[in-house]
Amino acid sequence: MRYNSAMASRISRFANPGRFLQVSRRLLPWCGALAVLLILVGLYLALFVAPADYQQGEAVRIMYVHVPAAWMALNIYFFLALASGVALVAKHPLADVAAQAAAPVGAAFTFVCLVSGSLWGRPMWGAWWVWDARLTSVLVLFFLYLGYIALVDAFDDPTRGARAGALLALVGVVNLPIIKFSVDWWNTLHQPASVMRLGGPSIYVSMLVPLLVMTAGFAMLFLALLLLRMRSLLFERRARALRINGPAIEGAARRTDGGALSGANW
Amino acid sequence: MSGAAAFFAMGGYARYVWPAYGIAFLTLGGLALRSWLRHRASRKALDALDRRAGAREGAR
Numbered sequence: 001m002r003y004n005s006a007m008a009s010r011i012s013r014f015a016n017p018g019r020f021l022q023v024s025r026r027l028l029p030w031c032g033a034l035a036v037l038l039i040l041v042g043l044y045l046a047l048f049v050a051p052a053d054y055q056q057g058e059a060v061r062i063m064y065v066h067v068p069a070a071w072m073a074l075n076i077y078f079f080l081a082l083a084s085g086v087a088l089v090a091k092h093p094l095a096d097v098a099a100q101a102a103a104p105v106g107a108a109f110t111f112v113c114l115v116s117g118s119l120w121g122r123p124m125w126g127a128w129w130v131w132d133a134r135l136t137s138v139l140v141l142f143f144l145y146l147g148y149i150a151l152v153d154a155f156d157d158p159t160r161g162a163r164a165g166a167l168l169a170l171v172g173v174v175n176l177p178i179i180k181f182s183v184d185w186w187n188t189l190h191q192p193a194s195v196m197r198l199g200g201p202s203i204y205v206s207m208l209v210p211l212l213v214m215t216a217g218f219a220m221l222f223l224a225l226l227l228l229r230m231r232s233l234l235f236e237r238r239a240r241a242l243r244i245n246g247p248a249i250e251g252a253a254r255r256t257d258g259g260a261l262s263g264a265n266w
Numbered sequence: 267m268s269g270a271a272a273f274f275a276m277g278g279y280a281r282y283v284w285p286a287y288g289i290a291f292l293t294l295g296g297l298a299l300r301s302w303l304r305h306r307a308s309r310k311a312l313d314a315l316d317r318r319a320g321a322r323e324g325a326r
Contacts, residue, residue, distance in 0.1 A: 043287075047273075058277035062286045069290065108297045115293075116286040123282050221294065228301045235308040242315045 017234050020094055024227040031224035038217030045210035062120040068215040069113040072222060073141060074176060076106035080148070081173045084166035094230070096162040099169065100152055101229035105222055107145035114138060125189050133182035134190040137175060144172040
């Protein structure tokens with residue numbers, strides 16, 4: 001497909017915060033409802049339909065929380081880095097808002113991954129925690145999220161905070177392949193990938209389906225929370241501008257958001 | 267052991283399985299609730315500012 005001016009204008013239309021607020025307002029209820037529905041179906045499949053493991057017994061059910069949370073932790077970080085790159089290079093007006101909205105959600109999924117992993121490790125390995133490559137690199141991921149959130153808030157000037165955070169997010173990308181391949185590169189207690197592997201998944205369909213439904217539910221939850229938090233950030237940003245500059249900002253605000261923020265139907 | 271009791275016992279792994287699900291629910295549900303409250307508050311604050319700005323402009 002050729003990149004033409006019609007496409008460019010279509011893209012810039014979605015780049016417009018006013019347009020984003022209108023679209024996200026319509027999308028949000030559907031994303032939220034779909035997230036709840038998928039997670040409920042996923043829970044039913046995980047707790048009632050999926051079989052117990054022949055080695056791990058019922059403890060294997062922790063997998064349906066742990067693995068989707070781990071995938072989300074990685075994918076949201078990838079999203080955070082991508083949005084940060086776009087914010088730094090293309091100065092897209094929504095990119096740093098997207099990055100800042102995604103970070104706490106990524107941190108929450110990483111936390112769920114770490115805690116559920118610990119609760120799974122105790123009965124299976126006999127240890128709540130071991131300092132091996134996989135566990136340590138995921139802990140580093142958690143601290144990258146927290147570091148990003150703290151750094152963005154550490155500056156009086158929000159633009160400088162966003163820039164510093166974006167740089168940290170990009171540097172942290174080196175951690176992603178380390179997490180992914182840690183189970184192959186180093187000896188570890190953690191089992192290697194059994195779904196995202198060359199040659200296709202090596203687990204039974206009765207376990208794979210609940211895993212995928214739960215992942216879809218978590219992904220939808222991420223999307224809903226991303227939109228919700230992006231909207232909050234845009235509202236807060238505009239309120240700050242109004243408080244500092246008073247009505248004088250109106251003209252400037254209208255120029256940057258295409259006027260869609262003023263008196264629009266949110 | 268009855269069906270429900272067997273289900274909650276999780277084959278002896280209840281004290282690992284249920285906390286894993288519980289913490290996932292509290293963490294994600296808590297974040298969702300906080301995000302929703304923040305959305306409501308930030309929107310109300312902006313609406314109030316916009317109304318004040320509108321009133322000022324109307325007085326002129």
